[in-house]
Structure formats: structure tokens, C-alpha cells
Amino acid sequence: MRSATSMRTRALLLLLAVALPSVAYAHGVTAGDKGYIMETFGTRIVPFMYLGAKHMVTGYDHLLFLVGVIFYLYRLKDIGVYVTLFAVGHSITLIAGVLMGVQVNAFVIDAVIGASVIYKALDNLSVFSRWLRYEPNPRTATVVFGLCHGLGLATKMLDFELGKAGLLENLLAFNVGVEVGQFLALCVILIAMSFWRRSASFVRYATAANVLLLMSGVALVIYQVNGYFTASPT
Amino acid sequence: MQQQDEPPDDLPSVRLLAWLSLCALLLAAFIGVAVVLPAETDRDPTGLGRVLGIAEMGRIKVALANEAVAEVKEGARAKTSEATQLTGSRWRDSMTITLQPSQGIEVKMSMRTAETARYAWTTDGGEVYFNMHGEPPNPPKDYAAHRYGKGTSAAESGELVAAFDGVHGWFWRNRTEQPITITLRTGGEYLVLKELK
Numbered sequence: 547m548r549s550a551t552s553m554r555t556r557a558l559l560l561l562l563a564v565a566l567p568s569v570a571y572a573h574g575v576t577a578g579d580k581g582y583i584m585e586t587f588g589t590r591i592v593p594f595m596y597l598g599a600k601h602m603v604t605g606y607d608h609l610l611f612l613v614g615v616i617f618y619l620y621r622l623k624d625i626g627v628y629v630t631l632f633a634v635g636h637s638i639t640l641i642a643g644v645l646m647g648v649q650v651n652a653f654v655i656d657a658v659i660g661a662s663v664i665y666k667a668l669d670n671l672s673v674f675s676r677w678l679r680y681e682p683n684p685r686t687a688t689v690v691f692g693l694c695h696g697l698g699l700a701t702k703m704l705d706f707e708l709g710k711a712g713l714l715e716n717l718l719a720f721n722v723g724v725e726v727g728q729f730l731a732l733c734v735i736l737i738a739m740s741f742w743r744r745s746a747s748f749v750r751y752a753t754a755a756n757v758l759l760l761m762s763g764v765a766l767v768i769y770q771v772n773g774y775f776t777a778s779p780t
Numbered sequence: 781m782q783q784q785d786e787p788p789d790d791l792p793s794v795r796l797l798a799w800l801s802l803c804a805l806l807l808a809a810f811i812g813v814a815v816v817l818p819a820e821t822d823r824d825p826t827g828l829g830r831v832l833g834i835a836e837m838g839r840i841k842v843a844l845a846n847e848a849v850a851e852v853k854e855g856a857r858a859k860t861s862e863a864t865q866l867t868g869s870r871w872r873d874s875m876t877i878t879l880q881p882s883q884g885i886e887v888k889m890s891m892r893t894a895e896t897a898r899y900a901w902t903t904d905g906g907e908v909y910f911n912m913h914g915e916p917p918n919p920p921k922d923y924a925a926h927r928y929g930k931g932t933s934a935a936e937s938g939e940l941v942a943a944f945d946g947v948h949g950w951f952w953r954n955r956t957e958q959p960i961t962i963t964l965r966t967g968g969e970y971l972v973l974k975e976l977k
Contacts, residue, residue, distance in 0.1 A: 578820070578841035586840065588919070592832040596819050620788050707882060711976075730811075733804055740797050743787045 580706055589712030591719045598723020601702065603731050607659045607766050608695070612728075612735055614666030614759050615688075617752070620743070625736070628688055629728065635692020636699060637721055643700025644708075644717050652705075653774035655698035660766030662691040667760035671753065699724065871898075871965040873973045878961045879908065879954035886976040887964060888914075888949035891942035895969035900937035901950070904961040907934045914948035939968070947976070 579597055586593075602608060619625050642648070665687060668674060674681040703720060742748050792800075818829025822842040829835035877885055889897055891914075909932050913925035926943050932955075942948050948970075954960045966973050 578844060581844040582837050582840045586836070586925075588915075588925070590833060593819070593834050593837050596815065596834055596837070620791070707884070734808075737797060737800050737804060740792050741794075744791055744794065744797075748787060 583706045583708065589715040591715060594716045594719035595723035595726065598699075598720040598725075599727030599730065600723075601699070602724050602727030607656060607663065608728075609731055609735070610663050610759065610762055610766075611659065611666060611691070612731060613739075614663055614670060614756070616732070616736060616739060617666075617670050617756065617759075625732065627685070629725075629732070631685055631688040632692040632695070632728075633725055635689040635694075636696030636724065639693045639696030640699045640703070640721055640724075641717055643697050644703045644713075647704065648697070649701050649704045650697050651774065652698065652701055653770045655694060655701060657767050657770035657774070658694045659691075659698065660763050660770055662694070663763030663766060664760055665691075665763075667756045667763055670756040671760070871900075871967045873966045875964045875966075875973065875975070876961060877952070877964070877975070878959055879952060880959050881954055881957050884951060884953035886949065886951045887973065888947035888976055889940075889966060889970035889973050890947050891940075891970045892945050893942055895942045897940045897942075897948075897966055897968040897970045898938075899940060899964065899966045900935075901962055901964040902935040903963075905934070906954075906956045906958060906960045907932045908960055908962065909953045909955055910936065911951040912940070912949070913951065914943060914946055916944055916946040919946075942970075949973075 579600075582593070583597075615628055616625055619628065643650075665682070669682075669684065669687075699720075703717065708716060814826040814828040815832070815834065817838075818824035818835040819837045820841065821838050822835075823838070824830055824835045829838065875887060877887070879885060891897060909930075911930040912928040913930075914928065915925050919925075928940060928948070940948055950964075952962060964973075
């Protein structure tokens with residue numbers, strides 16, 4: 547049983563390693579989106595909402611974090627608390643970051659998001675409560691990771707080289723779009739998780755799944771740290 | 781957030797989940813066709829993309845992709861700068877603008893419907909992206925600018941006939957690595973020529 551699980555884990559890890567480089571561009575600015583923003587100007591509410599939602603739905607690292615967060619959340623109320631705290635965090639840094647022109651290295655931010663996946667996996671594996679004496683407050687952690695993610699979004703927005711015309715409106719629309727995208731992604735993950743929770747395999751493989759999540763987080767961090775030292779960010 | 785390792789007894793039923801899955805699938809299909817398709821490609825089967833103002837995004841993306849392909853095909857098509865007459869009494873105003881790499885600027889003339897302005901602009905060498913367009917005063921939030929033309933060029937000249945009361949002119953962006961200086965001359969019928977901040 548144990549060896550079957552580790553075989554499966556290894557196979558999935560291999561799959562992840564193969565898939566990672568191909569999805570590496572998912573987080574960057576696509577030439578099309580950037581080109582569009584550079585060649586238009588003024589207030590564009592729906593397009594910026596779309597771009598915000600697209601960022602969340604195609605951001606595989608954030609989706610992994612979401613899986614970790616709702617892994618042991620069974621009640622909509624608890625998910626609501628998480629979403630709200632995260633939204634508060636990233637809205638603050640996204641809006642302040644763009645208006646103040648704070649641009650952080652994208653690799654650093656993405657490494658922090660990878661670290662958030664590691665944190666959540668360790669939390670789900672009860673490492674903090676069982677092995678360490680110190681357990682981070684999950685609400686505080688959610689806000690902190692929200693703040694980090696917002697900085698990443700701000701960096702992406704600044705990368706779009708936005709015009710001054712309609713900047714605030716576009717920014718708010720992008721922020722709302724991020725929420726919409728997060729909500730849509732959560733719906734899909736939640737439905738899939740709910741199916742899985744009903745089967746006996748959930749309890750059996752829950753630990754393995756979180757170990758896999760942990761490994762993915764480590765892979766993300768290594769990938770981004772490597773990128774920080776080898777690639778020149780644009 | 782309460783966390784418990786064992787799932788509670790009141791998990792949603794398979795029936796409910798199947799129903800939710802169906803709804804999610806339908807919603808996803810709708811979003812795909814009505815929103816993602818027009819935003820990413822030049823197709824808008826439901827017409828909603830145009831209503832929402834994102835069909836323009838797909839159009840521009842396709843145009844950019846085509847331009848990129850065309851540029852590769854033609855090689856570095858060196859456009860010789862047209863011998864444009866930049867002196868003489870044809871002109872009322874002139875403006876010299878230096879754009880740093882990736883900087884953009886907007887210069888517009890305020891005009892009434894059907895007024896005709898003459899214009900000519902050249903750069904000191906490199907090509908700049910230009911987008912010639914107009915917009916009415918206080919345009920609605922999602923107003924898509926009226927386009928007169930766009931492209932990448934080192935020199936353009938011609939006549940602009942205002943399609944409506946408003947400001948009409950150019951957006952330029954320097955996409956090269958070096959600063960580029962644009963010299964613009966305008967004449968004919970318009971109220972003022974000015975740089976929009």
C-alpha cells in the first residue's frame with residue numbers, strides 16, 4: 547500500500563516536472579495582452595476585468611495554493627473567510643503598488659507564492675501543530691500571502707505600461723477581475739474536491755496528496771529561484 | 781477557518797454535485813464562447829464580446845500577430861522616409877517630441893465634424909508605432925476610439941477629415957531601444973493642436 551502510494555506520487559511528480567516548463571509562461575505577460583494594452587488607451591472596464599480573471603485562472607501556482615487552502619475546508623463559510631482575507635490583502639498591495647510604482651522582481655514574488663504552497667501543504671500535514679511548537683495563525687498567513695500576491699499583480703500591471711488615462715478605473719476593474727477569476731477557479735476545485743471527499747480514497751490519500759502539494763511548492767520555489775539567477779526579468 | 785481532517789457527515793450529495801458540475805460545464809462553455817473567444821481571437825459568435833468591449837482586444841491581438849508574421853516574412857522592411865515637405869506656409873503648427881524607449885504620447889487637434897486638417901510627421905530615423913484616432917468630448921466609459929489608421933512608420937503625411945466633433949490625432953509609442961524624436965507639422969482646419977497628458 548505504502549509503496550503503491552509512493553509510486554503514484556513519484557509518477558505524478560515526474561509528470562509535474564515535465565509539465566512545468568511548458569506552463570512557465572502562464573504567469574508572464576503574454577505578447578497579445580501586453581500589445582493590446584499598449585495600443586489602446588483610456589478606461590476599459592470589461593477588458594481589464596477579463597485580464598484580471600485570466601491571470602487567476604491561468605496561474606497554476608495560485609491554483610495549487612487554492613487546492614491546499616480548501617483541502618480541509620468543508621464549509622462555505624470558512625472558504626468565504628479565506629477568500630475575503632486574501633482579497634483584502636492583495637487589493638491593498640495591487641492598488642498601492644501600481645499607484646506608487648512599486649515593482650518587485652517577478653521571480654521573487656513567484657517564489658513567495660511557491661512558498662505559500664509549501665506553507666499550506668505543511669499546515670495540512672499538521673507539521674506546525676505536531677512537530678513544531680509554533681503554529682502560524684492561518685488568518686494572518688492568508689492576509690500576508692494576499693499582500694505578497696497583490697505585489698505580484700502590481701508588478702504585472704506595471705509591466706503592461708499603463709497609460710495615465712483611466713488608470714484607477716482600469717486598476718479597480720483588474721482587481722475585480724482577479725476576484726471573479728478566483729471565484730470561478732474555486733468553484734471548479736471545490737466541485738472536484740467534493741466528489742473526492744465522498745470516496746474512501748480521500749482519507750487514505752489525503753496525506754499523499756499534501757506531500758505532492760509540498761513537492762510542487764518546492765519545485766515552484768526552485769524553479770523561480772533558478773529563474774532569478776539565470777534569466778533577466780523583463 | 782476551522783480545520784478538521786475527517787470529512788463531516790453532511791457532505792454534498794452526488795446528485796447535487798453532478799448537478800453543480802453540469803452548471804459549471806454550461807457556464808464554462810458560455811464564458812468560452814461569449815467572452816474568451818472574442819477576447820483572444822477575432823471571432824464573436826454571440827455578439828456579447830462587442831457589447832462588453834472585449835472584441836476589440838481580440839481584433840488587436842490578431843492584428844498584432846499578423847503584423848509580427850508579416851514582419852518576419854518581409855525581413856526588416858526598411859521603409860525609406862518619404863520626402864515630405866515640412867516647410868512652407870501650408871503649416872500652422874509644428875511640434876517636436878522626443879520619446880524614450882517604450883514611452884508613449886498623445887497629440888490631438890480639436891476639430892468639428894468634417895473639418896479637414898493637413899499633417900506630416902517624420903522621425904529622426906527609427907520607426908515608431910502610431911495610432912491615428914479620434915474621440916468625442918467626454919466619451920462614455922467603454923468608448924472605442926474612432927480609428928483613422930495605425931501602423932509602424934518613420935514618416936506619414938496626409939489629410940484628416942474629422943468624423944465628429946472632438947479631438948483627433950495621434951498616439952505614438954517608441955518600441956525601439958533608442959530615443960526617437962518625432963517632428964509633427966499640421967495645417968488646415970482645427971482649433972488647437974496640443975499634447976494630451
